[in-house]
Amino acid sequence: MNGRPNLDKQLSGKTFCSFYYLKEELVDFCRENKLPTSGGKIEITERIACFLDTGEVLPVHTKTKKPSNIDSILDTEKIEPDFVCTEKHRVFFKERIGKSFSFNVDFQKWLKENTGKTYSEAVSAYYQILEEKKKGKTAIGKQFEYNTYIRDFFANNAGKSLEEAIQCWKYKKSLQGHNRYEKSDLIALL
Incomplete structure (x- = not known):
């Protein structure tokens, strides 16, 4: 066989797998043959290879999201040394501040520089940082x-x-x- 063959039902799974196809080509083939198009390229490739060899449609692998067991943070807890923004922290701040909360650079810097202060103080600091930004002149790092x-x-x-x-x-x-x-x-x- 010279060159890459067209992707169609006449190919064997082995021949199909020995050539490179773009994901969009794989998805187009799936649509034309009423195969599921979800999943990554590897999963779609396996689905097509099975279909070419057996005519069967492999089921889609669905990943079930594990319920998050995020320990809650108390307002009175102290900010830990070497603070790292985690999902547990995001949940805490979104509960206290609202959906608009984000770990902006100034707030992350404040958290890292204020080890030992409480999370309640961090919430107050977040609002203060937002007020300073509204006033216009936020500090730009010396390197900028x-x-x-x-x-x-x-x-x-x-x-x-x-x-x-x-x-x-x-x-x-x-x-x-x-x-x-x-x-x-x-x-x-x-």
């Missing part, structure tokens, strides 16, 4: 000088474009010294 520069550029130059901000940033970083925005950087736009 570009982001800080661009934010400060726009804070001082309403109506200027991102291209102009980038032009000033390139000028600034070519100079010796700090990389914080200064009004004098606008010389780069002349």
